[in-house]
Amino acid sequence: MANYDLLKQALKKEGLRYTIQRQSVWDELCATDDHRDAEEIYMDIRQSGSDVSRATVYRTIDVLVKNKLIRKLDLGDGRARYEHKIDTAHHDHLICVQCGKIEEFMDDLIESRQDAIIKKHGYKLIRHIHQLFIICDECSTK
Amino acid sequence: MANYDLLKQALKKEGLRYTIQRQSVWDELCATDDHRDAEEIYMDIRQSGSDVSRATVYRTIDVLVKNKLIRKLDLGDGRARYEHKIDTAHHDHLICVQCGKIEEFMDDLIESRQDAIIKKHGYKLIRHIHQLFIICDECSTK
DNA sequence: CTCCTTATTGATAATGAGTCTCAGAATTTA
DNA sequence: TAAATTCTGAGACTCATTATCAATAAGGAG
Numbered sequence: 001m002a003n004y005d006l007l008k009q010a011l012k013k014e015g016l017r018y019t020i021q022r023q024s025v026w027d028e029l030c031a032t033d034d035h036r037d038a039e040e041i042y043m044d045i046r047q048s049g050s051d052v053s054r055a056t057v058y059r060t061i062d063v064l065v066k067n068k069l070i071r072k073l074d075l076g077d078g079r080a081r082y083e084h085k086i087d088t089a090h091h092d093h094l095i096c097v098q099c100g101k102i103e104e105f106m107d108d109l110i111e112s113r114q115d116a117i118i119k120k121h122g123y124k125l126i127r128h129i130h131q132l133f134i135i136c137d138e139c140s141t142k
Numbered sequence: 143m144a145n146y147d148l149l150k151q152a153l154k155k156e157g158l159r160y161t162i163q164r165q166s167v168w169d170e171l172c173a174t175d176d177h178r179d180a181e182e183i184y185m186d187i188r189q190s191g192s193d194v195s196r197a198t199v200y201r202t203i204d205v206l207v208k209n210k211l212i213r214k215l216d217l218g219d220g221r222a223r224y225e226h227k228i229d230t231a232h233h234d235h236l237i238c239v240q241c242g243k244i245e246e247f248m249d250d251l252i253e254s255r256q257d258a259i260i261k262k263h264g265y266k267l268i269r270h271i272h273q274l275f276i277i278c279d280e281c282s283t284k
Numbered sequence: 285c286t287c288c289t290t291a292t293t294g295a296t297a298a299t300g301a302g303t304c305t306c307a308g309a310a311t312t313t314a
Numbered sequence: 315t316a317a318a319t320t321c322t323g324a325g326a327c328t329c330a331t332t333a334t335c336a337a338t339a340a341g342g343a344g
Binding site: 287 | 315316317318319320321322323324325326327328329330331332333334335336337338339340341342343344
Binding site: 015019021052053056059 | 319
């Protein structure tokens with residue numbers, strides 16, 4: 001599942017060594033398509049039998065984010081989530097404020113309007129956040 | 143500038159008392175159209191001659207946000223900003239990643255696409271965040 | 285106006301995600 | 315193999331925000 005070449009490339013680019021701990025973090029990140037926070041990832045790594053310190057988890061995540069192997073999400077609740085879907089197309093997020101479920105959405109029209117707004121101002125777009133906080137169907141029928 | 147009736151209504155609704163400290167916080171929030179963090183607001187209140195503790199500033203801000211007298215912004219840098227523009231129409235934000243300047247934008251097409259996405263999923267929209275992180279023209283010519 | 289009950293305040297401790305430090309361990313290079 | 319360099323883990327630290335709690339103030343009742 002995990003593509004070690006991607007990790008190797010990123011580490012090489014950063015002038016960092018390929019270590020078993022960094023591989024464990026990458027393994028765990030590739031293991032699911034969830035949107036987990038650092039603590040959850042840390043706990044899941046331990047669960048899977050590996051032993052990597054919290055500090056190393058954070059440090060490795062930083063490298064992976066910087067090299068776009070994973071994406072960092074800020075849902076505004078004080079802890080960052082990480083998702084591994086690098087290969088998939090760009091998408092934004094729908095977040096259920098009740099159960100915390102996260103889904104993805106993508107709309108070409110919105111994307112092009114964004115570009116138009118930026119262009120009109122004469123700015124350069126670096127990145128964007130577009131999150132729709134909702135109550136999902138399951139939660140609304142409860 | 144500050145509309146005390148709005149504050150009074152909100153406090154009444156929450157079953158809270160009208161105090162000079164809460165009025166000072168409201169005064170300061172109404173004094174500018176900036177997007178300040180709690181510490182800046184706290185310092186500006188002291189600057190203006192009033193004396194309100196940090197704890198009370200935070201507590202009052204919470205009440206105001208809850209009652210939609212001010213809006214809370216999360217720019218992903220670890221501290222919340224607050225803006226007072228309640229009377230004005232809905233808008234989202236353009237944030238310069240270099241100088242931190244914040245501008246506002248609004249696009250009806252994007253808003254309607256959002257609604258369409260929500261409707262398609264059968265969800266209920268609670269709120270949304272749409273932030274475009276950019277490099278502004280001033281910063282890009284430096 | 286005064287007493288009494290209840291809410292508020294401010295100082296400070298606590299929290300929690302994330303970062304930093306540094307000595308010991310591991311790896312790479314000479 | 316030795317020397318140099320990078321990594322790691324444990325725990326200290328940071329910083330925004332929240333909680334605690336004794337002292338103070340507000341809002342009635344009489």
